[in-house]
Amino acid sequence: MTKPQNLTQLVEQNKKVQQELDSLKKEYQYLADRHDALFKLNSLLSECKDIHDFYFQVHNVVASLMVAYNFYIVLYDQTFEELEFVYHVDEYDKTPIGKIPFENFNGSLTNYVIRSGKALLATPERLAELKQQDEISNVGSDSIDWLGVPLIDDGYIVGVIAVQSYTESTRYQQDDLDMLNFAAQHIVSALTYVQDTERLQKAVSARTTELMEQIREREKSELLQESLFRISELASESTVDLDHFYSQVHNIVGQLINASNFFVAKYQKESDTLSFLYFVDQLSENEVQDFKPRKMSNHYTELVIRSGKEVLLDRDKMYALYQQNVTSKPQGNSRSWLGVPLKIDDQIIGAMVIQSYQSDVLYTESDSELLNFVAQHVANAIKRRESIDYERRTHELLEEQVQIRTQALEEEIKQRKQAESLLKHSAAHDALTGLPNRTVFIDLVDHAIACQKRRNDMQFAVLFLDLDRFKVVNDSLGHHAGDLLLKIIAKELKYIIREKDTVARLGGDEFVILIEDLDDHDEAYEIAQRITEMLERPFDIEKQPVFIGASIGVLFSDDRYASADIMLRDADTAMYHAKDKGKGRFEVFDASMHQKVQNALTLETDMREAIDRSEFLPYFQPIVNLDNEAVVGFEALARWQSDKRGFVYPSEFISLAEETGLVMQIDLQILEKCCKQLQTWKSLGSASGLYVSCNLYCNHFFNPTLPDEILKITEAYGIEPTQIRLEITERALLENNHIVLANMNALQQLGFKILLDDFGTGYSSLSYLHRFPIDVLKIDRSFITNLQEHESNRAIIKTIIDLATNLQMATVGEGIEHEQEAKLLQRMDCNYGQGFYFAKPMSADDVIKTLELT
Incomplete structure (x- = not known):
């Protein structure tokens, strides 16, 4: 009996050993799989060059370590507090599109991981605990287990990687969390490498393109020089046939630009018509009909002639002009259109035009410059030809003069009678x-x-x-x-x-x-x-x-x-x-209307008397540094302390003052009182290093003696130009701009700083920011009001601030009424702020009290 019993024990022991061996093999295989997965994750650094393919490969690696049917990677932008789901695969939830405000995910597990900076294994029990603590709420479809770890780069959380399960058959453990946490750090390194590689490739590609462009430009320059010489020779030949001249010009231009479709139009001012002296068009089925003379209308050629400037249009600009009712609807096949004016002694006599029907042929500014140059030679040729025609017509006219004079004498008596009748009618009509x-x-x-x-x-x-x-x-x-x-x-x-x-x-x-x-x-x-x-x-x-x-x-x-x-x-x-x-x-x-007119006349009379009695005075609103809220200066706002009317606010008198022109005298009175007040503050030891910003009505800048007048006022009170800043509105920059530019340059050379007030509400042309010497942009209060609620306003403000920074201008945010607005502007790198949140406009005495408190 003993022997069989030992045999049975031996069999059992062998089975046990085999089980342990199988278990060790599984564990070994599990560890080998993880090792292979991590090795593959590291290899992504050198293998994966495309960022989107990189995310897909990361998912494959994670899926080889654990069940990851539901997986996403979300990146976090701490500066703008935005989330972007760069990769998302889920059985139930749809992929969030675009950049999403971080606050939209308040209460989510993703939000919790970013805020805490720690990995999270969210089992049903842990989820219940977090909900009870009000740390999370239901966001997205309910899951059984959720596993997420932060992506950390140089101590900053840059995103989250997460997997989740919707079934009881798939549960995550602590070692899954550890594994995903370890993998996340490799993912950050790989992500940084891929992003750096992508940026490097773009930089290398851009430099290569630049070098190739330089080579092409050099070759093009040589061809251009030769072509322009040929055009000059043609234009100098007085006997050249004009049709042959146009054909040769077309041929030369075609060697420099794609000019398959080309025409020259002549403008007759007397009849307000266009005639086409030369034309070639690939798609025109009946050129004679398409290019017959026409009355001036709303085509692109008419736009060139009316504006006297070159017109360069792509498809989008064509439709934009059409939607603005400026031009007619663009042709169905036109992709790019370029026209330049023909000028003789600054008089527009026509236009030269090329256009493209191919999407891969789009004209540029350099093409516009070239065609402009060619147009001068064409205009000179037209002028010479017209001179010859004029001499011929003059000779013919001399022969007809006797006959015409005879007929004129016969008509003179008749016309004199008609003139007498017309004079009587004209005197009464x-x-x-x-x-x-x-x-x-x-x-x-x-x-x-x-x-x-x-x-x-x-x-x-x-x-x-x-x-x-x-x-x-x-x-x-x-x-x-x-x-x-x-x-x-x-x-x-x-x-x-x-x-x-x-x-x-x-x-x-x-x-x-x-x-x-x-x-x-x-x-x-x-x-x-x-x-x-x-x-x-x-x-x-x-x-x-x-x-x-x-x-x-x-x-x-x-x-x-x-x-x-x-x-x-x-x-x-x-x-x-x-x-x-x-x-x-x-x-x-009715009589009340007459009374309203009388009231306006009375107000105007009172204003004139108030100017004579110097009743207008400045109230000062502080301008602060947004970084530390220290007062750096004041804006002077006009108030009227009237002997007849009491204290009068600007809303009651400014519009009439501008209409009557009295605002210019009020401005100078406010400027003089500001200088006097600065002198007083200086003697009291207050407002050291501070400035006062004074508003000037746009018509001031149309006066060539403005710099001398302002300097005379400041010198009378011993005030340095650096203590006075001058605010100008956009309207002044758009009228008489040569006088305005001269005045602004002179004031800046004297030491006065120029502020552009209410920027963004008027014409807001970027061109004048380059041409005019502006030191500070004041962002209009309309963009700052409800800044937290309007994302478009934030984008506009950020654009203005970046533009000002690039142009080496400072920025002042106007109308700040809440702390959140001040903080957001400060984060956007706005330099200074002004508004009721910091202080309301105050009298000169209150300014001293405010400065003493600070």
Whole structure:
């Protein structure tokens, strides 16, 4: 019995040994798999060059270590507090797209790992514990186990790598967490390497491209020199046939630029037409039809001629001009368009144009410069040819002179009679519209007043009409379009009024209407309403819809009126009342309107007296350094301490001051008082090293003596130019800019700093920032208000600050009312701040108290 028992024990022992051996093999295989996975992870440093492929390979490596069906890598930008899911694979959740504010993931496990900086194995028990502690809330689909570790680079958390399980069959353990944590550090190293490699490759590629471009530019320069010499030779040959000249120019230009589609257009100013002297177009099926002479319209060639400048367009710019109603809809095949003006003695005589129908042929600024040069030679050739033609025509004209003079003598008597008739008509009528003029209308109204005094039942009304947007038409389309519009409106008004009524033009865009024999006021209201509705419709001016509108003042006859001039005055007042109420309407005159005009006149009189009595004084709002909130200076804001009206705020007088021009005297009075106050503070030992920033109305900068005037004021009080800063608005930079530029340069050379106020709210052209000597940009309060809620505002402000930094300008944020706005601006590298959060505008005495407290 003993032997079998020993045999049984031996079998059992062998089985046990075999089990242990199998277990050791599995453990060995497990360790070998992990070793292989980590080795592959390290090898990504040299094998994986594309960042997106790198993330995919990382997923494969992690999946070889553990179950990782649901896996993502999210990067964290600490500066802008944003998350970006650069890799995401999940059975239930969709991939978040783009950069997402970090705060959107408040309560998530990803947020918890980033905030804590520690790895997390979130089992159901651990999840319940974190929820009870309010550390997390439900974000995304519920999982069974969630495993996440931070990606740490040089002590900073740059992201999170995570896996998660939605089934009980897949559970994660502590060694999975340790493994993922260890792998994360290799991932950061590999990620840094891949990103550095990608940047290095881009730098090498950019330098290689630059060197190749230099070689091509040198070759192109040699070809350009030769080609321009050939063009000059052609232009110098007075006997050259003009058609042959254009063909040769086309051939030469084609060697430098892709000029498969090329034409030269001539502008006839007298007839306002375009004719095409030479044209070649690949896609034109009927060139004769496509390039026949035409009236000036809204094509790109007309844009070149009207602007007098080169026009370089790609497909997007073509559609942008079309959507702005500047040009017609672009051709379906046009991809790039370049046109330059032909000039003779600064007079535009035509345009030279090339265009491309191929997406891989797009013109550049260098092409524009080349074509501009060629255009000068073409213009000279046209001028010589026209001189020859002129001599020929002159000779022909001399032969016809006798015959013409004979006919002229026969016509002279007839024309003199017509002239006499025309002079009589012109004396009583407007030359442009043919309507009665002011003199005739005054006589008619005086006659109506006289009739009404004799017969009380002969009531009448006067309508005073002013076009609302006529200046816009003149400025955008030109005076020719404005004159055409006035003619059309005059014709329409004659259709609307009754046969016994009279419409006249006073001048400019002002019309008056006399409505006689009124039975009741409704008749006048009906005519005013019909005029309003007529002017609401668009007018077709030079193939472009124009919206105009009008404001109408209505005045009814009354026994108190003794003259037409007084009636026109009150009708004009009612018209301005209609314009103030929103335009495009009519208002009936009443006594309160006259009182409003009187109030404005009284306010103007009081302002003039206040200037003489030096009643305007500065209030000072501190400007602080956003890094430490130390006061560095003040903005001087005008206030009026009136003997008659008491304390008057700017909103009550500034607009009228600007309208009347009194604001310029107020500005200088404020500047002088600021200098005097600086002198006082200096004697008291206060405000040492601080400056005062004074606002100057734009018209100051149109005065060539401005620098001398300002220097004279500061020197009178012993104030250094560095203690005074001058604020200018964008409008000044867009008008009379040669005078403005000279003044700004002179002021800067004297030591005054120039601030551009309310930047971003006006035209905001980047060009003037390069051309004008500006030291500081003041970011308008409209961008800073609700800064936390508007991401677009943050982007705009960041762009302005970066632009200012690149141009070596400082920045001041205006209208800061909350701490969060100040902190965010400070993080964006804005230098200075100003607003109610720091201090409201204060008197000079309060400034001393504030400085003593600090």
